[in-house]
Amino acid sequence: MTEKIAVLGAGSWGSMLAEILNENGHEVRLWAHNPAQVQEMNEKHTNQKYIKNFTFSKSLKAYSDLKEAIDGVDDILFIVPSQATRSVAKQVNQILDQLNIKPYIIHGSKGLETGTHERISQVLEAEINPKNRKTVSVISGPSQAEAVAKHDPTLVTAASEDLPSAIHFQKLFMNDYFRVYTNNDIIGVEIGGALKNIIALAAGALYGLGYGDNAKAALMTRGVAEISRLGVSFGANPLTFTGLSGMGDVIVTATSRDSRNWRAGYQLGKGKQLDDIVKDMGMVIEGVATSQAAYDLAQECGVEMPITEAIHSVLNKQETVQEAINKLMTREGRSEIG
Structure with a gap:
């Protein structure tokens, strides 16, 4: 099964997913809003800002014209920053109004809209x-782009309320180093993928302060617990959070120095100001915006999320990292379960 696929967004993960699809024999059009990046991809077959020292397949083509990238495709993969998704989707809808196609839609972005x-x-x-598209799905899981570039065995989940659509994308993406499972719990998969970035910020901050493995294990375990509480309140399956898009994604993002959220948290722990971290990173740190959205949701729903609240207070300069940790550790004792 060979398909024409538009991948919208040429960051580290977008360009690597495009490479996977290209390696799998599909015709892939990789769209980026930066013409210089498109030129680099097409002429040098590199994407140095996002994936250093990696050469992409010569058959992978990049586009700066969105309509040209979409024209005639069977599938569209959105992998733009979460806060840019709505504006890009509006443009895509206008283009699809003009084209006689109705593609499957999938995204791989990990965030919540502020x-x-x-x-x-x-x-x-x-x-x-709906007249311009088939179903909407998500692909998510523990998948650092830098590791996938080395063909490190990687397992992810394709989720959709329409299981045949999840199976469709499972077939498109799966190969001998990139294994794809299916799930019909799109709520849980998306919430797990988004909120794990908050835990990664916290994990980096702990390391920046010099804390060790005990603290890291405690953070990840309790982090998954509060992510699950919020997800279940919206109808997610609690088992999703023990899987690839829950615990799996928390583990890789909260332990890998390739994670920009971990690196941002590490610098927070070292006392660097958030504005300077964002400026120096030069890439979107999804956990920053997501922490605000998750904090607001928790307040609205009455869901207890102490780690999210702690990160929110640090990012908003209400507490230092050390003060937030002390507050977490001196909370009133309670049962672990329930």
């Missing part, structure tokens, strides 16, 4: 008219 607090699939469903 303001609306919506999951990315909700944004896509709202902005792309």
Whole structure:
């Protein structure tokens, strides 16, 4: 099964997913808003800002014209920053109005939209008219792009309320180093993928302060517990959070120095100001915006999320990292379960 696929977003993960699909024999059009990046991909077959020292397949083509990238495709993969998804989706919908195609839609972004607090699939469903698309799915899991570039064995989940759509994308992406499972719990998969970035910020901050493995294990375990509480309150399956898009993604993002959220947290722990971290990173740190959205959701729903609250207070300069840790550790004792 060979398909024409548009991948919208040429960051580290977008370009690597495009490479996987290209290696699997599909015709892939990789769209980026930066013409210089498109030129680099097409002429040098590199993407140095996002994936250093990696050469992409010569058959992978990049585009700066969105309509040209989408024209005639069977599938569209959104992998733009979560806060840019709505604006790109509006443009895609306008283009699809002009084209006689109705593609499957999938995204691989890990975040919540600020303001609306919506999951990315909700944004896509709202902005792309049903007459212009088939179903909306998500691909998520423990998958650092740098490791995938080395063909490190990687397992992820394709989730959709429509199971045949999840199976469709499972077949498109799966190969001998990239294994894809299916799930019909798109709520849980998206919430797990988004909120793990908050835990990664916290993990980096702990390391920056010199804390060790006990603290890291405690953070990840309790982090998954509060992610699950919020997800279940929206109807997610609690078992999803013990899987690839829950615990699996927390483990890799909260322990890998390739994670920009971990690196941002590490610098926070070292006392660097958030504005300077964002400026120096030069890439989107999804956990920053997501922490605000998750904090707001927890307050609205009455869900207890102490780690999220701690990160929120640090990012908003209400507490230092050490003060936030002390507050967490001196909370009133309670049962672990329930």
